[in-house]
Amino acid sequence: MKKYSAFSLVRHALSHNRKWREAWRSPDPKREYDVIIVGGGGHGLATAYYLAKEHGIRNVAVLEKGWIGGGNTGRNTTIVRSNYLWTEASLLYEHSMKLWEGLSQDLNYNVMFSQRGVYNLGHTLQDMRDIERRVNANRLNGIDAEVVNAEQIGKAIPFINTSPDARYPILGASLQRRAGVARHDAVAWGFARAADALGVDIIEQCEVTGIVRDNGRVSGVETTRGTLRAPKVGVVVAGNASVLATMAGLRLPVESHPLQAFVSEPLKPVLDTVVMSNAVHGYISQSDKGELVIGAGIDAYNGYGQRGSFHTTEHTMQAIIELFPVFSRVRMLRQWGGIVDVCPDACPIISKTPVGGLYFHCGWGTGGFKATPGSGWVFAHTIAQDRPHELNAPFDLERFTTGALIDEHGAAAVAH
Amino acid sequence: MLLIECPWCGERAETEFSYGGEAGIARPADPDALTDAEWADYLFNRSNPRGAHRELWNHAQGCRRWFGVERDTVTYRISGSYRLSGGAHGGGD
Numbered sequence: 001m002k003k004y005s006a007f008s009l010v011r012h013a014l015s016h017n018r019k020w021r022e023a024w025r026s027p028d029p030k031r032e033y034d035v036i037i038v039g040g041g042g043h044g045l046a047t048a049y050y051l052a053k054e055h056g057i058r059n060v061a062v063l064e065k066g067w068i069g070g071g072n073t074g075r076n077t078t079i080v081r082s083n084y085l086w087t088e089a090s091l092l093y094e095h096s097m098k099l100w101e102g103l104s105q106d107l108n109y110n111v112m113f114s115q116r117g118v119y120n121l122g123h124t125l126q127d128m129r130d131i132e133r134r135v136n137a138n139r140l141n142g143i144d145a146e147v148v149n150a151e152q153i154g155k156a157i158p159f160i161n162t163s164p165d166a167r168y169p170i171l172g173a174s175l176q177r178r179a180g181v182a183r184h185d186a187v188a189w190g191f192a193r194a195a196d197a198l199g200v201d202i203i204e205q206c207e208v209t210g211i212v213r214d215n216g217r218v219s220g221v222e223t224t225r226g227t228l229r230a231p232k233v234g235v236v237v238a239g240n241a242s243v244l245a246t247m248a249g250l251r252l253p254v255e256s257h258p259l260q261a262f263v264s265e266p267l268k269p270v271l272d273t274v275v276m277s278n279a280v281h282g283y284i285s286q287s288d289k290g291e292l293v294i295g296a297g298i299d300a301y302n303g304y305g306q307r308g309s310f311h312t313t314e315h316t317m318q319a320i321i322e323l324f325p326v327f328s329r330v331r332m333l334r335q336w337g338g339i340v341d342v343c344p345d346a347c348p349i350i351s352k353t354p355v356g357g358l359y360f361h362c363g364w365g366t367g368g369f370k371a372t373p374g375s376g377w378v379f380a381h382t383i384a385q386d387r388p389h390e391l392n393a394p395f396d397l398e399r400f401t402t403g404a405l406i407d408e409h410g411a412a413a414v415a416h
Numbered sequence: 417m418l419l420i421e422c423p424w425c426g427e428r429a430e431t432e433f434s435y436g437g438e439a440g441i442a443r444p445a446d447p448d449a450l451t452d453a454e455w456a457d458y459l460f461n462r463s464n465p466r467g468a469h470r471e472l473w474n475h476a477q478g479c480r481r482w483f484g485v486e487r488d489t490v491t492y493r494i495s496g497s498y499r500l501s502g503g504a505h506g507g508g509d
Contacts (some may be wrong), residue, residue: 242464253460256489257436300435301418304466304490309417311431344460401456 001197004108005399016175024068029203029225033061036221036230038208038244040064042073042184043361043368044236045191045202046376047383049107052198054377055384060200061230062192063223065207072238072338073369077261077283077295079274080370081118081179083145085134088394088406089347092276095391096374097143097178103373109190110181112288116273117151119173121323123279129133138176145290148175158272158335159326168280168322181274181285181293187372211248214281217356218248234383239304239339241362243352248355253344253400254363256306257298258315258337266290276324282319292330294320298340298366308337340366343407350379350388351397359383360397421497422475423483436472438462466490473497491500 002008002021012020035051040062078098082093104110122128125227131147150171154162162170171293179278192202203225211233220229235244239256267290276283281295286371296316299308315334321328343349343363348371350361361379364371378392388396399405418430418493444450444458474482484498 240466242462243466246463246465251461251463252456253456253462255462255464256466301487302437302464302469302471302489303492305492309430311417341464400460401452403452 001191002405003110014337018298023193024202026204027201029061029063029201029206029223030230031200031229033228033230034059035232035234036060036228037062037233037234037236038141039236039238039301040068040192040202040204041071041236041238041363042187042191042372043238044234045188045195045377046372047236047361047379048202048376049191049195049379050377052195052200057219057384058199060195061228062195062200062202063206063208063221063228064202064204065224067204068192068202069185072340073188073372074185075336075338076184076369077285077293078181078287078369079118079179079276079283079285080113080182080368081176082143083118083120083134083138083139083176083179084173084408086406086408087137087141089408090138090143090390092374092378092395093371094141094143095377096148096371099373099377100182101178103190107190107194109193110183111186111190113180114182114288115180116285117175117177118179118274118276119148119157119175121153121173121275121277121279122171123168124171125276126173126250127279131172132303135174144176144178146177148173148177157271157275159270159324160275161323161325166322170323173395176379179274181287183288184369187369187408191372191376208244208247211244211355211358213248213355216354218358232357232359232383234361234379236361236379238362238364238368239341241341241360245360248353249355250355250360251361252349252362252397254341254349255302255337256304256341258303258306259298259340259366260296260308260312260335260337262292262294262313262316262332263287264292264294264327265333267292267330271324277319277323280319280322282316282323282381283321284324292327298342299337300377304339306337306339313358324372340364340368342366344400345407347406348410349397350375350382350392350395350397352382352386352388353397385396418487418492418494420473420485420494422478422481423499425475425478425498428475428478430476432477433473434476436474436482439470439472440465444506468495
């Protein structure tokens, strides 16, 4: 891998930028690997990268049915934060946050991680009590968090409606200053390039159609490019988790739903932080290109069609205009619906399965992007050692049998 | 937005309904006789298919009755609605 640097920019400029190499190879699949990762999204690529980097397992393939950056990784609202309520969740997300803080240097790829802060608004007295509880829980876990009042919010965020006469008046917020946003495509591309440089084969346009098993153990996968053998297979396919589970004879506690997101026409800089509201149910930030990036809740029904209902779109816009009346005349440029796999407790599954050598990584629901580096890190550990790391042990599939759920629905500051 | 046919009220907009998830999941007659894994399977595991799906809807802003719908989860096309017999998860009649 040729290192990217200011010097390389100058050197390539002198040759009219004609000699840039591809960021990763496009190899033909080998017949046999040590580990196959199904799904080339951010989490899958991060898993492959940390398998190679932390565990020295380099004979790895990442199989992607579309192209890198074409799925949910490249279609989310890019918010990164770690202010979850429960210790299990907050430690996992905080581990990820620490990796984010050094990720651009680690990958030698600018993922444009911008710690511009995230405000989680409270609109009722109960909201504020929950916020104070969560902020205290965060601080006990070593995560930065503070409570701010409406006046401080009004000063920090121009144009937000802090009038006490609003339909849902803003009473205060939690603020995590280390939280922020990252460039989602760059995260996929950066992990792909860095994993490729360590020897990982990234195979695009390769759909898995079956999971091959012998005597209760996985032995490979059938794909549209032939059967590939491996003693270990990690499945990281977000919305299609149940489809892959069915191929292996498993049932999962997840349901797939469309989650819509929106990008507006580009504006001059108007919002330099991230604002989320659980009560009116919307979240918004502004990208470096000037577009407002907007999201809200899932469509209620199960769905794999990558679109959502209009009334959900309308609800999202109502929430944003409630918070920022000034945006009422902004036009939306793009809308899309990604398919998210939601768990009953709004926490992920990063786990071994009853099938030996088969590992599942799913159930991130609406909030997986923020966990990309950390989730790959713990999943790589789980696959390499054949046992979970202590950070992801609570996120085992077994928790649905033991009843030890991690109930982050509503407790997690926002909007699942 | 989906156009859903309530078996009693006819076709109405999706906003009049609330969603009840996968249909046909009968509550075990004797929960105490189940293992934890069987109970978990009833409580949490879902088939979540890509394609034909039988699911429950409630006409929350209409007659307030539960009924079943068969819908494709990829195309979202609804192939039919049916009244329930023997409780919400009792299947079609």
